[in-house]
Amino acid sequence: MSHVFSESLQTNFDIDLNQSPKLEESHLQILMKQYKEIAFTKVIQEFGLGPFLNDYKKGGNVTTLHNAQEGVFADQEVEARFSRGYSQEVRKEMYEKDFAKMREKEFKERDSITDAYTGQTLNKDGQAHRDHIVSASEIHQNDEARLYMTDQERGKMAVDDQNLAWTNGSLNQSKGDKDFKVWLDSPNPKDPSQTNRDRYGVDEQAAMEKYIEAKQHVKKSVTKAKHTYYAKNLAKTGASQGLRVGAKQAIGLFLYELQHILFKELKCFFKSFKQFTNWDARIEAFKQCLERVYAHMMQQMKRFATAFKDGFIGGFMGNLLTVFINTFMTTSKNLARLINDGVTGLWSAFKLLCQPPEGMTSQTAIKEATKLVVAAVATTVGVLLTESFVTYLQTTPFAMFAQLIGGLIGGILTGIVVATLMYAIDELVASLHKLNELMDTFKEGLYTNAEQVRATYEAAIAMMNVEYQAVLQTIFRQYEEYRRLSAIAFDETERVSVRLDASAELADLLDVPTDDVMRNADDVRNFLRS
Numbered sequence: 001m002s003h004v005f006s007e008s009l010q011t012n013f014d015i016d017l018n019q020s021p022k023l024e025e026s027h028l029q030i031l032m033k034q035y036k037e038i039a040f041t042k043v044i045q046e047f048g049l050g051p052f053l054n055d056y057k058k059g060g061n062v063t064t065l066h067n068a069q070e071g072v073f074a075d076q077e078v079e080a081r082f083s084r085g086y087s088q089e090v091r092k093e094m095y096e097k098d099f100a101k102m103r104e105k106e107f108k109e110r111d112s113i114t115d116a117y118t119g120q121t122l123n124k125d126g127q128a129h130r131d132h133i134v135s136a137s138e139i140h141q142n143d144e145a146r147l148y149m150t151d152q153e154r155g156k157m158a159v160d161d162q163n164l165a166w167t168n169g170s171l172n173q174s175k176g177d178k179d180f181k182v183w184l185d186s187p188n189p190k191d192p193s194q195t196n197r198d199r200y201g202v203d204e205q206a207a208m209e210k211y212i213e214a215k216q217h218v219k220k221s222v223t224k225a226k227h228t229y230y231a232k233n234l235a236k237t238g239a240s241q242g243l244r245v246g247a248k249q250a251i252g253l254f255l256y257e258l259q260h261i262l263f264k265e266l267k268c269f270f271k272s273f274k275q276f277t278n279w280d281a282r283i284e285a286f287k288q289c290l291e292r293v294y295a296h297m298m299q300q301m302k303r304f305a306t307a308f309k310d311g312f313i314g315g316f317m318g319n320l321l322t323v324f325i326n327t328f329m330t331t332s333k334n335l336a337r338l339i340n341d342g343v344t345g346l347w348s349a350f351k352l353l354c355q356p357p358e359g360m361t362s363q364t365a366i367k368e369a370t371k372l373v374v375a376a377v378a379t380t381v382g383v384l385l386t387e388s389f390v391t392y393l394q395t396t397p398f399a400m401f402a403q404l405i406g407g408l409i410g411g412i413l414t415g416i417v418v419a420t421l422m423y424a425i426d427e428l429v430a431s432l433h434k435l436n437e438l439m440d441t442f443k444e445g446l447y448t449n450a451e452q453v454r455a456t457y458e459a460a461i462a463m464m465n466v467e468y469q470a471v472l473q474t475i476f477r478q479y480e481e482y483r484r485l486s487a488i489a490f491d492e493t494e495r496v497s498v499r500l501d502a503s504a505e506l507a508d509l510l511d512v513p514t515d516d517v518m519r520n521a522d523d524v525r526n527f528l529r530s
Contacts, residue, residue, distance in 0.1 A: 062319075148229040
């Protein structure tokens with residue numbers, strides 16, 4: 001059965017299952033010609049320009065709250081601010097700065113000072129205190145406030161009128177750094193039978209209004225600072241990464257085009273070198289060669305600008321995605337790089353799908369977009385593996401040349417892998433198309449019935465020239481006769497003699513040897529006895 005199937009594929013579809021596929025020379029030429037730009041450009045970008053333009057960090061370019069709590073920071077300034085602990089020195093320096101001057105000013109400007117918690121009038125002396133309703137300690141130990149706000153911003157928020165309340169020194173010292181609401185209902189240390197509310201005669205309604213106002217003030221201030229922090233840092237780091245990626249894309253393409261046209265022109269120049277009669281002619285020809293190179297590069301300026309723009313957008317979006325991921329997990333340096341290159345590839349693919357070049361079908365656009373993403377990811381993985389290889393070489397006697405050897409081998413292998421993957425995608429798409437055609441052919445054969453055969457025949461007759469119609473009609477009549485005799489021979493309702501006559505007639509038409517044909521009941525009995 002398998003042999004018959006193999007012959008059928010060979011005869012009808014020119015598929016030989018016994019022959020191993022070979023990569024013909026023409027295929028190799030197509031491979032190198034069609035994909036060397038993608039492969040070479042990626043290698044130039046990552047191995048040539050990457051060390052100068054890449055600046056990927058563990059945790060990304062913006063310190064998120066998650067990373068800060070894990071001890072991962074994008075810059076030293078944020079690390080120093082976030083890591084600074086609370087102390088009396090910090091309290092006086094940051095949260096009570098100019099307190100004495102502020103109190104003196106209030107004493108001069110106000111006729112009287114009222115305790116915000118008890119409603120009593122306070123004397124303008126050392127017993128009249130300004131209390132941080134939300135304590136300086138609580139503000140400083142708020143991780144969000146410490147990350148999103150500078151020391152000056154937190155200090156300003158702490159001494160805002162919405163967070164300050166006049167009260168007597170005894171109450172203020174008792175409250176200390178405690179949350180006001182918690183302190184209010186706590187037993188008084190001097191008389192545990194009383195709560196602090198009762199001990200100091202606190203007007204709960206008035207005090208809680210101040211407390212809620214202060215809490216809302218701190219919350220709104222921190223939320224506003226959070227939005228400002230991310231907007232400012234995302235714009236700054238996104239633009240920086242976009243510029244680096246854009247420059248890498250544009251310069252990489254520029255260098256590829258330059259070496260491509262330069263070697264092409266130099267090859268033609270040296271090929272014709274001996275045909276020049278003197279050095280003046282050679283110099284003039286060389287000048288013309290350089291002018292053609294210059295003209296070609298000027299024609300490519302739009303491509304370079306587009307590459308820079310796409311790289312900038314990809315880098316900006318990659319930075320944005322990296323920051324988002326770092327809000328709930330810390331990315332490694334290599335993962336940050338992979339995310340950026342992946343997003344850059346996805347952006348190029350998305351742009352190709354939305355705005356395919358004129359004449360490009362949607363299927364071709366999908367295939368080309370896939371190749372862009374695969375090239376970006378494969379190149380990044382190649383770079384990461386190369387870095388690991390270089391690290392290994394640094395532990396061997398070749399440590400002095402680790403960067404040179406690792407970069408050279410990694411660059412070559414990555415270029416080969418990228419080019420091969422590009423070719424494999426094309427071959428896969430072609431194979432899928434061919435398989436689809438085969439399935440359509442098989443389905444057509446499976447579902448074609450007698451009526452469809454007749455309809456196809458009649459349509460063919462109408463289109464054929466007169467001289468071919470007789471041939472087709474003869475073939476069809478013969479086919480009809482075969483079908484009629486077969487139907488009679490296998491019709492169990494017919495008499496045996498009629499069926500034998502039809503069978504014998506069919507055998508004669510098919511050129512079956514006379515000795516092998518059973519024409520009557522005696523022939524059948526003789527066959528069964530033998």
